[in-house]
Amino acid sequence: xxxxxxxxxxxxxxxxxxxxxxxxxxxxxxxxxxxxxxxxxxxxxxxxxxxxxxxxxxxxxxxxxxxxxxxxxxxxxxxxxxxxxxxxxxxxxxxxxxxxxxxxxxxxxxxxxxxxxxxxxxxxxxxxxxxxxxxxxxxxxxxxxxxxxxxxxxxxxxxxxxxxxxxxxxxxxxxxxxxxxxxxxxxxxxxxxxxxxxxxxxxxxxxxxxxxxxxxxxxxxxxxxxxxxxxxxxxxxxxxxxxxxxx
Numbered sequence: 001x002x003x004x005x006x007x008x009x010x011x012x013x014x015x016x017x018x019x020x021x022x023x024x025x026x027x028x029x030x031x032x033x034x035x036x037x038x039x040x041x042x043x044x045x046x047x048x049x050x051x052x053x054x055x056x057x058x059x060x061x062x063x064x065x066x067x068x069x070x071x072x073x074x075x076x077x078x079x080x081x082x083x084x085x086x087x088x089x090x091x092x093x094x095x096x097x098x099x100x101x102x103x104x105x106x107x108x109x110x111x112x113x114x115x116x117x118x119x120x121x122x123x124x125x126x127x128x129x130x131x132x133x134x135x136x137x138x139x140x141x142x143x144x145x146x147x148x149x150x151x152x153x154x155x156x157x158x159x160x161x162x163x164x165x166x167x168x169x170x171x172x173x174x175x176x177x178x179x180x181x182x183x184x185x186x187x188x189x190x191x192x193x194x195x196x197x198x199x200x201x202x203x204x205x206x207x208x209x210x211x212x213x214x215x216x217x218x219x220x221x222x223x224x225x226x227x228x229x230x231x232x233x234x235x236x237x238x239x240x241x242x243x244x245x246x247x
Contacts, residue, residue, distance in 0.1 A: 004054075006097070007083035009076045016073050020087070021113070022055035050123035052085070052097060056104075058112040066112050074102065085118060086128070093125040093246050124152055127244040134239040137163075141230040142238075143175075146220060150244030153219040155198035157242065162187040163235025172238075174218040175226040185212030 002020040003012030011018040058073070060066035077099040085097035097118035104114015127150065135144050148154050158172060160183075167186040172195070173179060183202070187193060191205045197217040202209045218227070220242060229238055 003088050005084075005086040005088070006076055006099075007079060011073060011076065012088065016069055016076070017058050017060065018069075018073055019057050019059075020054050020089075021057050047123045050095070050120040051100070052095065052118045052120060054116050056102075056114060056116045060110055063106065063109050066106070066110070070102075070112060077102070082121065085120075090125075091128070093127055095120045095125050096122050125246040127246075130241060130243050132239070132241045134159075134237050137229055137232055137236040137238055138234050140232060140234055141228055142232075144227045144229070144238065144240075146225045146227055146240060148220040148222055148225065148242070148244050150222050150246050152245040152247045153221055154242045154245045155217075155219055156240050157197065158195040159237075159239035159241075160187075160193040160195065160229075160232065161237045161239070162189055162191055162193075162232075163237070164233060165189045166233065166236075168231055170229065170231040171215070172218060173228045173230075174220070175228055176224075177219070177221055179216040179218040181213065181218055182215045183209070183213050185209055 001012065003010070003018050004020060005011065009016075058066055058069050060069055079099065082096040082098045084094040086094045095118070097120045100117040100119050102114060102116050104112055107113055131148075133146075135142075160170070160172070165186070165188055169182060169184045171180055171182045173181065181195060183193060183195075185204070187204065193209065194203050195217065196202070197219060200217055202213050227238075227240070
């Protein structure tokens with residue numbers, strides 16, 4: 001029967017016997033614009049938190065048995081921070097969700113029926129499996145095709161490893177969306193420049209390298225992306241790690 005896994009605990013197990021009784025609660029998303037102090041509106045939609053609300057039931061041998069199972073369920077759900085929530089009907093992705101509430105009634109001595117709700121402050125779902133590929137930069141410029149399986153932009157971590165000492169400007173761009181990132185500092189042979197496009201942070205062998213960057217942190221759009229590396233020679237590598245994101 002449909003159920004959920006929360007914080008790594010499968011709530012369909014006999015200890016809990018939680019069944020999701022409503023249709024998929026994940027397919028809603030609202031985009032909002034916010035007015036700034038200058039009285040102008042933000043040019044991009046800002047996604048508010050997502051609420052995941054689902055009907056649930058718990059069965060047992062008696063009222064006391066059900067109450068014991070509900071206590072066990074609430075012990076799993078009542079976390080201080082957002083945890084991974086996976087719907088068994090969409091097991092390829094997860095949300096970072098915070099338990100919001102559980103309420104209902106007992107239509108019979110052996111069944112609880114109610115509503116379970118979560119708040120996802122980050123409204124996007126993420127692929128359970130992370131994509132992680134390394135490409136040889138054997139040409140300059142080098143164009144790499146990366147296909148994202150999600151339905152929303154993904155924010156990768158890029159690892160640019162030098163195969164020789166380098167002190168020229170290097171750029172990484174996604175041609176399909178016109179986002180260009182540039183680094184103008186030196187890189188020693190074997191050192192790695194790490195570009196985290198989610199946290200907007202760049203480091204070089206463990207030390208910050210934010211003073212030498214310009215442009216934009218590129219994202220991966222759903223579908224095929226043409227990632228171009230220019231100015232890095234023909235001896236380095238580019239590693240791209242990301243989780244596909246879903247609306």
